[in-house]
Amino acid sequence: MALKEEKVLVIDPDKCTGCHSCEMACSIKHFGKCHSYFSRIRIQEFRDVNTFIPVTCQACEDAPCLKVCPMNARVRLESGAVVTDEDKCIGCRACIYSCPFGAPVINPDNGKTMSCDLCMDDPIGPWCVKACTMQQAIKFVRAQDAARAKGRDMAKLLAEDYMPPKQEEGDFGFSFSV
């Protein structure tokens, strides 16, 4: 996959407050409805510890869903995003089961899977990022920068003997989606 100007979503769980705005933005963008069930980004909630993790498709380099789909319905787009072709999908959920994050979700309308398409048809970019402008927990950055940010995080982790990294202004913070 060429890295030309490929951009990816980088998520910083430390900044997420669990407001679900990203989910609402996503479902309005794609379905005109306002409900988390129609969102392709989902917040994993661990309310007992006040931890919220927005989880979305990471478009893995060597994506397992592309290999296990019996209908070849999972396809990689020009933009690098991996999405489901609804004409082919039969809703068997193999992509969900094989995903290391459980990222693809079921479209409640038709029982087929769906995952983040990076809102490529919209010039303003991913709606979830716009919805999270206040918290900045989701950012849309060039793939190279994301790699660098993650690399820095890993270095920090090693330096601090696997302790959570300190928060710095303007940093991407820690992303577990390595």
Next chain:
Amino acid sequence: MKVVIVGNGIAGNEVASYLREHGKDKDIDITILSAEKFPEYDPCSLPYFVGGEVDRNVVFRKSLDHYKKNRINLVLDNKAVSIDSNAKKVTTEKGDVFPYDSLVLAHGGSLFIPPIPGVNLDGVLSCKVLAEADKLARHKGTKAVVIGSGAIGIEAAEALKLKGYQVTIIELLDWIMPTLFCEGAARFLEDEMRGYGIEVYTSEKVLSIQGDGSVESVKTDKRVIPCDTVVIATGVVPGRPLAETAGVACDRGVLVNDQMLTNVDDIYACGDCVQTYDACTGEGCMYQLKHNAIEQARIVARNILGEKAQYRGAYPFARAHYFDTHAVTFGKTMKGAERICTLDQVEVLERSTINGYLRLLLKEGKIIGGQAIGKMADYAGLLMGCMWRGEDLHEFIENWPKIAELDSPYPWQARKLGQLLGLSSLDAKPGKGLERVYAILK
């Protein structure tokens, strides 16, 4: 360089397209020999085409134009029958001779036809290759018996049920999908199957298929089932005869090393016909699954291009899906575990909640396999990750209070795993965050 690929399936085509894509600077002459008459299609999707869930054109992965555009010489309806490994030539049944520099055996397997009387009658069909699936899709009947309950059998039964047939599944072993699920999970899936109106008979042996010209009934050791359609889904046997003409060593399947090279120089093999090793436990295995075929094919292509790529091993991962039932299985089942250790070494973690069912098999604390049904299956990927990394679940459970605390440095997947295992976050020690809150309160 001349590369000849025997087999126009998923593995064969993956080799061809990888070579084309990554060997641009090299002048590679690619030939694919196919015993069938179609461009590449996906056998996994055939039952869904038979059931009418998707159009026929969806099963194709490539069009004939695609081969032309990528300068792949596709020879259809011309089965390779012998290999001369000294002269480096492949001969086909029509007498054509194809010289090669590298040969790839990717001809997969063929359907195992059980040795019972009546298998040649009209109305005895299968769902393994497109030509047969076409016949099954065109076939008009009302009562069908599916012999064998592997993945193909279950999917074929669903497809026929959707077409309005009255369907019966007969399984020789004790429960359905015997290589994929342990008894508990399989019994649940069996009940679900009956709930959808499909009859399931297990531990039953088919003695004969009866009829005069066309099928009239199936006779088992317990009953006679009247029917007009029989679908044979009793498994796939790897194609060895072609490999044996070149002196390639075979066991259950074609034997390969970690570079997917056989014992004969310049003959590679990949896909359903090979016998490789398990990625986690290392014993010899044959998991005839799509993702393994694709991974093996890429290793073959990289080695042909001169890289020394090493195969990490095959792994079982399959989903069972029919109507509204969703289940997943990965790694070993109890039966599979018997091949690597004694059963008293296997520890079983089982959990059943409103969200579904989860079963994990552990050996020395490490996950060697698992099955899940319903919503619990959605995070099978996390469990598979644990299996891959060889994480010790005993240690995980011991460390749980530390993992569940407020400021724990563990990724969210660890918390999720704890939720899946039913561990309570109340066990957590107060983390630094909580101490901070206390400090503010004071």
